[in-house]
Amino acid sequence: MMHKESGRPAKKQVTVTINGKKCPAEEGEILLGVAIREKIAIPHLCFEPSLDPYGACRLCMVEVVKRGRKEMTTSCTLRAAEGLEIVTDTPEIVKYRNILFELYLAEAPKSEILKAMAARYGVTKTRFLKKLEAADTLDNKCILCGLCVRACNEIMGAGAIGFVNRGPYTLVGTPYGEPTKDCFGCGACVKVCPTNAVEMEDTGDTRIMKSWNGTKVPLSKCDCCGEFFAPKGLATAALARVIPSLKEEIAVLCPACRGKRIAQEEIRALSGGAGHHG
Amino acid sequence: MKIVSAADLAAAQETGMQKIRPDRPRIAVGLATCGIAVGGNRVYERLQEIIEKEKAEIILTKTGCIGYCKEEPLVNITIPDKPLVILHKVTEADAEEIVREVSNGKVPEKLALCRVPSWDHITGCNIEYGKGFTKIPLYAKVPFFAGQKKVVLRDAGLINPEDIDEYIAVGGYAAARKALTGMDSEAIIKEVETSGLRGRGGAGFPTGQKWRITRDAPGERKIIICNADEGDPGAYMNRNEMESDPHMLIEGMIIGAFAMGADTGLIYIRAEYPLAIQRLKLALAQAREYGLLGRDIFGTGFSFDIGIATGAGAFVCGESTALVASIEGRTGRPHPRPPRLTDIGGGLWGYPTDLNNVETWCNVPVIIMNGSGWYAKIGSKGNTGTKVFSLVGKVDRVGLVEVPLGTMLKTIVSDIGNGGANGKHVKAVQTGGPSGGCIPLRMFDTPVDFENLNKAGSIMGSGGIVVMDEETDMVDIARYFITFATGESCGKCVPCREGLKHALLILNRIMAGKGTKKDIETLALLSDTIAATSLCGLGQTAPNPVLTTLAYFREEYDTRVKP
Numbered sequence A: 001m002m003h004k005e006s007g008r009p010a011k012k013q014v015t016v017t018i019n020g021k022k023c024p025a026e027e028g029e030i031l032l033g034v035a036i037r038e039k040i041a042i043p044h045l046c047f048e049p050s051l052d053p054y055g056a057c058r059l060c061m062v063e064v065v066k067r068g069r070k071e072m073t074t075s076c077t078l079r080a081a082e083g084l085e086i087v088t089d090t091p092e093i094v095k096y097r098n099i100l101f102e103l104y105l106a107e108a109p110k111s112e113i114l115k116a117m118a119a120r121y122g123v124t125k126t127r128f129l130k131k132l133e134a135a136d137t138l139d140n141k142c143i144l145c146g147l148c149v150r151a152c153n154e155i156m157g158a159g160a161i162g163f164v165n166r167g168p169y170t171l172v173g174t175p176y177g178e179p180t181k182d183c184f185g186c187g188a189c190v191k192v193c194p195t196n197a198v199e200m201e202d203t204g205d206t207r208i209m210k211s212w213n214g215t216k217v218p219l220s221k222c223d224c225c226g227e228f229f230a231p232k233g234l235a236t237a238a239l240a241r242v243i244p245s246l247k248e249e250i251a252v253l254c255p256a257c258r259g260k261r262i263a264q265e266e267i268r269a270l271s272g273g274a275g276h277h278g
Numbered sequence B: 001m002k003i004v005s006a007a008d009l010a011a012a013q014e015t016g017m018q019k020i021r022p023d024r025p026r027i028a029v030g031l032a033t034c035g036i037a038v039g040g041n042r043v044y045e046r047l048q049e050i051i052e053k054e055k056a057e058i059i060l061t062k063t064g065c066i067g068y069c070k071e072e073p074l075v076n077i078t079i080p081d082k083p084l085v086i087l088h089k090v091t092e093a094d095a096e097e098i099v100r101e102v103s104n105g106k107v108p109e110k111l112a113l114c115r116v117p118s119w120d121h122i123t124g125c126n127i128e129y130g131k132g133f134t135k136i137p138l139y140a141k142v143p144f145f146a147g148q149k150k151v152v153l154r155d156a157g158l159i160n161p162e163d164i165d166e167y168i169a170v171g172g173y174a175a176a177r178k179a180l181t182g183m184d185s186e187a188i189i190k191e192v193e194t195s196g197l198r199g200r201g202g203a204g205f206p207t208g209q210k211w212r213i214t215r216d217a218p219g220e221r222k223i224i225i226c227n228a229d230e231g232d233p234g235a236y237m238n239r240n241e242m243e244s245d246p247h248m249l250i251e252g253m254i255i256g257a258f259a260m261g262a263d264t265g266l267i268y269i270r271a272e273y274p275l276a277i278q279r280l281k282l283a284l285a286q287a288r289e290y291g292l293l294g295r296d297i298f299g300t301g302f303s304f305d306i307g308i309a310t311g312a313g314a315f316v317c318g319e320s321t322a323l324v325a326s327i328e329g330r331t332g333r334p335h336p337r338p339p340r341l342t343d344i345g346g347g348l349w350g351y352p353t354d355l356n357n358v359e360t361w362c363n364v365p366v367i368i369m370n371g372s373g374w375y376a377k378i379g380s381k382g383n384t385g386t387k388v389f390s391l392v393g394k395v396d397r398v399g400l401v402e403v404p405l406g407t408m409l410k411t412i413v414s415d416i417g418n419g420g421a422n423g424k425h426v427k428a429v430q431t432g433g434p435s436g437g438c439i440p441l442r443m444f445d446t447p448v449d450f451e452n453l454n455k456a457g458s459i460m461g462s463g464g465i466v467v468m469d470e471e472t473d474m475v476d477i478a479r480y481f482i483t484f485a486t487g488e489s490c491g492k493c494v495p496c497r498e499g500l501k502h503a504l505l506i507l508n509r510i511m512a513g514k515g516t517k518k519d520i521e522t523l524a525l526l527s528d529t530i531a532a533t534s535l536c537g538l539g540q541t542a543p544n545p546v547l548t549t550l551a552y553f554r555e556e557y558d559t560r561v562k563p
């Protein structure tokens, strides 16, 4: 389906106002992205520019004037238009945001990142009952932002993890809480997680996805230096999309050794083949 | 047989009228879910047995529910040239007497609730049943009916919902024919716009405007959906609309599809409504057989068909974006709008989609048939037409009530509902389902319309009115609804998922006598936050029961907590 408008013409440049500051933006650009570029702090936990807007963490609330009325809305779902004006820290927003931070502190009491983030906004304790579960594979740090699930499904197309249950019982995990064969071991989940909840570890020829119930993924060994580098399954999946001449090289060389080889070839080409291109 | 010309329609109408007013007595048992629940099927079977045994010259058939659920099982009797008589609280034991009396051209008067000498089905059909039975009260004199105005429920409980001919007999599909053969898209949309019809699914969005947006959305293909997910506890008007008059919904959708240029319609209905699903399937099959669905409807070249999609029991799937996700086979979780359903890429399978509630669709045929001017005179300015409410809880007369929008709450609860059950005093009502608010007795002069209910801290929702009496514990009520909402939260956004959970923990603490004054303050601030910051309508409205009970029944909280 026409989900993302592809092949669209170059976007119009517009000016939006954030906290009184005029900022240039592309028409239709996500406001939170503009604010990040302009170094205007808006707390956020579920935003990732390469994924569709999701609007789940609710921390990026801003005030916007729409049709003459002030409205609160999430800046990660708001799109730039000429003359758009937002304010990021009204007393109302601060009031609600602080409660949201308190809810997060209760939901993921072990996340140091979250504690530091909340503290930056003046919230250091929560009045709500903390959730502490000994058996939590995500070590009581997950805030269900969904970034790992979305990266796994939408970017990698692996679908190894998903949401389980609903409402307050929701959690992120593998099917039936068992090790899963669908995981490439790409580690995108580890990378996107805003609270460092997802853990993995490489030991020898194996990558262990600790948070995904000990899912094990074999690693490829570099022909040149002998180090284990990328997960095998990932290489196979990635290779399917790559031009044939590169395939072999990627499969057998780690990025460092491949870098060396490219450099060597480049040098050889420069010295031996000057005037090659006329 | 295919219905193409006006003459074809008139022929079906003739056939249908002979079924509604046959040349011999007709007994019609109210067999909607509410009637079946109190033994309607047993009454039907017993009547059938006796009629067969006696070889009585009586036609036995089914009808839907006229709305007076308290008095069920209801049985209608039509004897040629006599008024239609509605019997109430009928049991199998009454069957013998009914057959005997009816065979003699009489009715068992002690079972009679009322008589209907004539009935206006509005869309061009006024049935004159006849005179007589003057000892039986008139329909219009029965207090439960007296204050009502039947527009959407004009056929419910009077025609056989399993027979398309009967629907056609009372004016059915004439509006569709008028729209498809005599009006263009613009004229239809204009008519719906000027009628002032607003969505009956809760938000009250102007229907004509939504149709226009869908029609004008880029993209070749458009889809329309009927939202029949009706998940509010205590609300069952959509169920009755489908069980008692399924063709009215289908006709509304045909007109809408033509106006918006849609080739596909879907009815998203909850699996907990098996009878409604069965009757809809039957109705769709009958409509197809008559050529009212399928290719080249009324010979206009317009093709359209309707399918059924069943929901698997999540309240949040009534929300538009979650509903579409559910039909597409994804998890029923809402996503932020835009994209709206009407946007390209935002609707079902990516096609611009119009979503309307069952009752919204049901309002369409009468608007087309009688005109927007006629329709706009019903109700109040900005809130035109009628609304069907399910009046339930601790009220004397439980049932479905259809009144013009803007009718005073006390008219519904006190006059039509006759106040509290068992002589108890009414203390409050809760409108709008689980996410509505509790309105105290002192505010019963609130006109029931979208804006005034909002002002009172509640919502229209889909039309549930739950009555509470002097014995109802308002804190417990708040806890009940928060328990419901917590269980139905999809778990995507933090205020709804975590906030409701903590609100419930606090309410439990207060109910257990362990709460403090500080807990009440936290509860208020938390509820406020959930309402202001949640992603979808579920979270945004879920705290209403807490917020309104805190506002209107604060003393019930205060007396429970430690200082």
Ligand SMILES: Cc1cc2nc3c(=O)[nH]c(=O)nc-3n(C[C@H](O)[C@H](O)[C@H](O)COP(=O)(O)O)c2cc1C
Pocket (backbone or CB within 6 Å): B198, B199, B200, B201, B202, B203, B204, B205, B207, B227, B228, B229, B230, B231, B232, B315, B316, B317, B318, B319, B320, B321, B355, B356, B357, B358, B360, B462, B536, B537, B538
């Ligand atoms: C949690 C939630 C549940 C809903 N459930 C229903 C429902 O059961 N039936 C319905 O018609 N609309 C329901 N709605 C409203 C729909 O999202 C939508 O507004 C409506 O179907 C549009 O139709 P209308 O314009 O005819 O009212 C629900 C909304 C929310 C947020």
Ligand code: SF4
Pocket (backbone or CB within 6 Å): A138, A141, A142, A143, A144, A145, A146, A147, A148, A149, A172, A189, A192, A193, A194, A195, A196, A197, A198
């Ligand atoms: S594990 Fe991390 S990335 Fe995944 S949902 Fe939880 S917080 Fe988000």
Ligand code: FES
Pocket (backbone or CB within 6 Å): A043, A044, A045, A046, A047, A054, A055, A056, A057, A058, A059, A060, A061, A074, A075, A076, A077
């Ligand atoms: S970043 Fe906007 S809701 Fe999470």
